[in-house]
Amino acid sequence: MTSTENVLPTGSSADVVGFQTADPHRPDVVVTARSTDDVVAAVRHAHAHDLPVAVHATGHGHTVGRVGGVVVATGAMRGVTVDPVTRTARVEAGARSEDVVAAAAEHGLAPLSGSFPGVGVVGYTLGGGLGLLGREFGWASDRLRAVEIVLADGSVVRVADGELFAALRGGRPSVGIVTAVEIGLVPVRTVVGGGLFLDAGDADAVLPVLHRIASGAPESLGVSLGVVPVPPLDVVPAPIRGRTVLHVRLVDTDGAVAWAADEALRAAAPVLLGGLRELPWTESGSIFAEPEVPHAYEGTNVLVGDLSVAALAGVVAAARAASVGCVVDVRRLGGALARPAGPDAVSFRDAGWIVRVLSSTDGCPASDVRAAHGSVLAPVADAALGRMVGFVYGASPVDPAELHEPAVADLLARVRAEYDPAGRFA
Template sequence: MNPSTDITTAPLVLRPGDAGYAEETAGFQTGFVRRPAVVFGASSAEDVLAAVRYAAERNLPLGVQATGHGTPGDLRGGVLVGTRRMNRVGVDPGARTARVQAGARWSEVIAAAAPHGLAPLSGSAPSVGAVGYTLGGGLGLLAREFGYAADHVRSLDVVTGDGRLHRDVREGSELYWGLLGGGSAPGIVTELEIGLVPVARLYGGSLAFDGRLVDPAAALAAYEAWTRTVPDGLTSSFAAVPYPDVPAMPPHLRGRYEVSVRVAYTGTDGERLVAPLRKIGPVLADSLREMPYTESHTVHSDPDFPHSYYGDSVVVRELDVERAGEVLRRTGPEADAMVVVQINHLGGALARPAPNAVPFRAGRFLVRLLTVVGREPARALLDPVFALLAPDTLGRSVNFALGAGDRTEGLHDAETRKRLAGLRSSYDPASLFVAG
């Protein structure tokens, strides 16, 4: 192509040094900062198309950012497409669907669906971009009951790296299959149509224990045994968080080692089901209650302020509690840096096959480790811990390769990798798109 695309017609084009450039490139993740040569602030699919064609004509690396929760690849000299202005959400209550633009957050989808007694299959943090999360698979609060968010996508609009806008891409298309769960995509999805579920309220929250009074490894073993007794409709996770004793930390958290179980359930017998968990030890905090879905973010109470982090994850066939206990010992208060451990119970509807590239559906648990140090020290700290789980590891999660997305090994099985490579070759032949 010849460099003929006129970028002056875009609603917002910024370069380093321009007013607003820093704000446009900033995201929730502060530890991995992008410094592209050109930023397109897109307001429509046509704006995205113009940005992709501009990059293609000049053979420039290309990336996309909605909320900036992911950890981005290097875009020096390249083009960043910002989609945060594309945040329109439309709900069809009769069809139980929502059309969601690329920059919309889960909070906006939840708010639009709630008046109709409906809910999206959103994640734990309402500030996360709905489209990006869904494309990674989308392990939501009600995942064991309804499956991955990607399993409920009806159609997609996408601009591919070859400079084409594809509208209404549906099941049966290779592009549909690969965009959902494929990781490094050959294009920018500008809009999704997703299915909603009839959920007005849920039983949810967390039980927290003092990790210095209760043996975290024993608590995890009790949790793993409990997961074998619950119905498919109950979704839960185990977490261990060693809060540092530093002045910046709120006084009630300074130096605390908190072990907790988080629960989300749409059934009516939640109190009976969680009763065995209360026997783990003295309860430090109990937020379990009936709540409207609009308060579902309080189940995890994820940080809502921008910060730096690096994380990775593995899907395991089974959770060996002895090895997992050693994971807790190596990541506890004595570790070289703060490490947050979260272990999600999988199975249920997550194990059902679906016409997309979301992998490792046979896994029973997802083990996630998150730390606040930089990429290299984080790798040195976390990789040996993940190695403990290698005998049961199936692979890694696309959604939770936070800073490690440039390491593609383990994200898919060999056959899926080959199929995805063919898809990228067809739709992004110049390999413009940079892995995050």
């Protein structure tokens, strides 16, 4: 037995099951980390025994389960420290979006957080991080200031420049376990935002209006369209129960533009439920109002340069016609998302839109789900630039060449060759 095994804080398999319940990790060793030292012990153990290593934070981005080796659970490392003077936060590996949102709000600041408060900040940021305020402030990884990471040999480094740092800014290179990130915050306390639910049967009237709003939006306005088959359950509000709905999500740091959009949408078709309000950023999770119940799911996406009204309508129609329940999320990109903020690994910055599709796989064959996802994305397939790594879920097949532009793929290959030549984190 090596000395590292004496201090290895082993955990249980329950520590590496999270939001995604399909195909959980089945490692030889679970390490439940509470500190950087614990992560170092785990990586040294793997190094000494020539074992592969994976990391689990919340499980939101879980793809396929690791069989054997070491899985490090970081969920207990949720520390967040805010420096209001430099407008930065140091965020530990297991912290969730809601942790940073709450800590930053005490100083009138906000992180570039995404739609769901429970998502892990590190996994989100390493994959780019498409936040609700992205059109105004860029990708979350654009505000990554420094990364503390345990490398394959167990060494701990803090990087704030160079190729490794560039690869970590949106490329999720899997060359070590990040123990903390330092991120920039923005001075946002409140926004005008919310979600409007309309009947999908009114798509012909709603989609041209929504497309016009999104296409001409100033950078202060974030626009997303969900297509959601709402289950016929008593817990669901009666106006949308059992219907397929269009869920238009708006968020605006200015305010006036969102209210104008709200008026135009209400003139197009009846709003069944929901609406806008001025809300503190601590309640920004209410804009998408995604369900918090862990489940098994697969999902994929395409980034497209342009999206015509006809293609958008095709996506919505295909989702409604699919034999498997498909949740669609179409988000307008552009604005600051298109502008690089230094060397990084974000690909396809010129994408104007992202089209995502997601389905539960509980009791549903994966082949049916993949066929349905293929039909939903077919109307935009010809315009696809690539796919975003953070929005590929479960065992959904993806060609690695679709995730990165060639220059980014080269950068990631160089970084992997230098920092993880044995492929311990691959």
